[in-house]
Amino acid sequence: MRIVPGMIRFVVCALLTLACGQARALDPDEARHLLLRTGFGATSSEVQRLQPMSREQAVSRLLHDMGREAVTPPPGFTANAHPDWPAQWRSKDEEQKSIFNRARDAEAAELKAWWWQELIATPSPFTERLVLFWHGHFTSAMDKVRAPNYLFAQNALLRAHALGSFRALLHAVARDPAMVRYLDSLNNRKAGPNENFARELLELFTLGEGHYTEADIKAAARAFAGWHNDERAGVFRFNVREIDDGEKSFLGRSGPLTGDDVIDAILEKPQVARFVTRKLWLELVSDAPEPRELERLATVFRSSDYSIARLMRAMLTSVEFWAPRSRATLVKSPVELMVGAIRQVAPEFADTKLLVEYGKRMRQDLFNPPNVRGWPGGTAWISTESLLVRREALARLTSGIPADRGFAGDMSRLLLASPPLVAAIGELRGRQLVEALLLDPSYQVK
Numbered sequence: 001m002r003i004v005p006g007m008i009r010f011v012v013c014a015l016l017t018l019a020c021g022q023a024r025a026l027d028p029d030e031a032r033h034l035l036l037r038t039g040f041g042a043t044s045s046e047v048q049r050l051q052p053m054s055r056e057q058a059v060s061r062l063l064h065d066m067g068r069e070a071v072t073p074p075p076g077f078t079a080n081a082h083p084d085w086p087a088q089w090r091s092k093d094e095e096q097k098s099i100f101n102r103a104r105d106a107e108a109a110e111l112k113a114w115w116w117q118e119l120i121a122t123p124s125p126f127t128e129r130l131v132l133f134w135h136g137h138f139t140s141a142m143d144k145v146r147a148p149n150y151l152f153a154q155n156a157l158l159r160a161h162a163l164g165s166f167r168a169l170l171h172a173v174a175r176d177p178a179m180v181r182y183l184d185s186l187n188n189r190k191a192g193p194n195e196n197f198a199r200e201l202l203e204l205f206t207l208g209e210g211h212y213t214e215a216d217i218k219a220a221a222r223a224f225a226g227w228h229n230d231e232r233a234g235v236f237r238f239n240v241r242e243i244d245d246g247e248k249s250f251l252g253r254s255g256p257l258t259g260d261d262v263i264d265a266i267l268e269k270p271q272v273a274r275f276v277t278r279k280l281w282l283e284l285v286s287d288a289p290e291p292r293e294l295e296r297l298a299t300v301f302r303s304s305d306y307s308i309a310r311l312m313r314a315m316l317t318s319v320e321f322w323a324p325r326s327r328a329t330l331v332k333s334p335v336e337l338m339v340g341a342i343r344q345v346a347p348e349f350a351d352t353k354l355l356v357e358y359g360k361r362m363r364q365d366l367f368n369p370p371n372v373r374g375w376p377g378g379t380a381w382i383s384t385e386s387l388l389v390r391r392e393a394l395a396r397l398t399s400g401i402p403a404d405r406g407f408a409g410d411m412s413r414l415l416l417a418s419p420p421l422v423a424a425i426g427e428l429r430g431r432q433l434v435e436a437l438l439l440d441p442s443y444q445v446k
Helices: 005-023 028-038 044-050 055-064 085-090 094-121 125-137 148-161 166-174 177-182 196-206 214-223 259-267 270-284 291-303 308-316 334-345 352-361 384-398 411-415 423-427 430-439
Strands: 227-230 235-238 248-250 253-255
Touching (some): 028 044, 028 411, 094 125, 094 148, 125 270, 166 196, 214 248, 248 259, 253 259, 270 308, 334 352, 423 430
16 A cells, blocks of 8 residues: 555544543543443532543553442341242242241342442442443342342352453353352253253353354354252252263364363353443443444453453544544443432432332333343333333432522533533523433433
């Protein structure tokens, strides 16, 4: 290719523009955009804290401040002895079974309220956003697992690995007691392999459809035979009598492959990085992935041996993330909608039971995704019915704000990712202003 002077000038100008964009301090809209995409909206103090920083510095600060443990005290039931599930399954006493199940239902309600509280109280909103993302990716649901202590432990697992190694997270999830129950690994035995976990490991967790064969699923199922729980102790264990140590062929590997061998073979495929990167792009950047940029980010992810932190840094400092065309294009989930409003304008709101109920009505019931694919997200959050419930929930929240409360700064610019659609908002003050902004259609997007 012949390089001409005009082309050189173009390249130099583009590089200088990019460098200046990275080095200069954030303006308020950029700070709000970063906080909105990596958390639950922006408060005035959070915007002010980031504003003196460049894009690179602000992203570094967010990643540095990521937590690995919840700050909200654990649910009360976690201090109790692990329920004797084998005795429950063997019991023929229907009344005793009913008492047992009601106790688990009460624990489930307590667990959901606990996570809502953590979402509101966390000093690291980006941590909880990623925990929520991984909860939808590595789905397990209360309706099937029926063991709140397992799901509490899984939630802690996702938080501990949220920004760590995807490789380590994948190996840990395969041994997670909630996942073992949810995808029927308890029934995966040497003489009769259950393929549920193997299928979802390939289709939903790592590669996506079209990148494996039915023979691969069957081989993986055999490799994971015997990966069970000790249901009396409430922990994962290998059932050595059910382990299949015979020859298997999987994704080009052959031998007496174990479940860990299967996971490592999957992670050798470049498609894993592409698949996971695309899902995170749709969550954090836009609903229209740019192929070349996705490939660049996937390469960063894979070359770092699946460091989630490295991928996040590359994604959040990318030109596409900061581009004006990427802003106000994603629909907020019900959790983002409600937690953001509380953190921004109603921090005194404490009715987590009400949040649990509205979460169900808005189809984001925490610890209970609708199916193995998790919540579909995006525009699927919006329907005629859901919009009415969203407005009702926000109106209920703002009704507790004092009518004369003062709010610092330009609330329209702070709360909305795009200009309000209701022109008369500028004439309002106090609670009326906040209520109008939260009920404006622009508050539904990020």
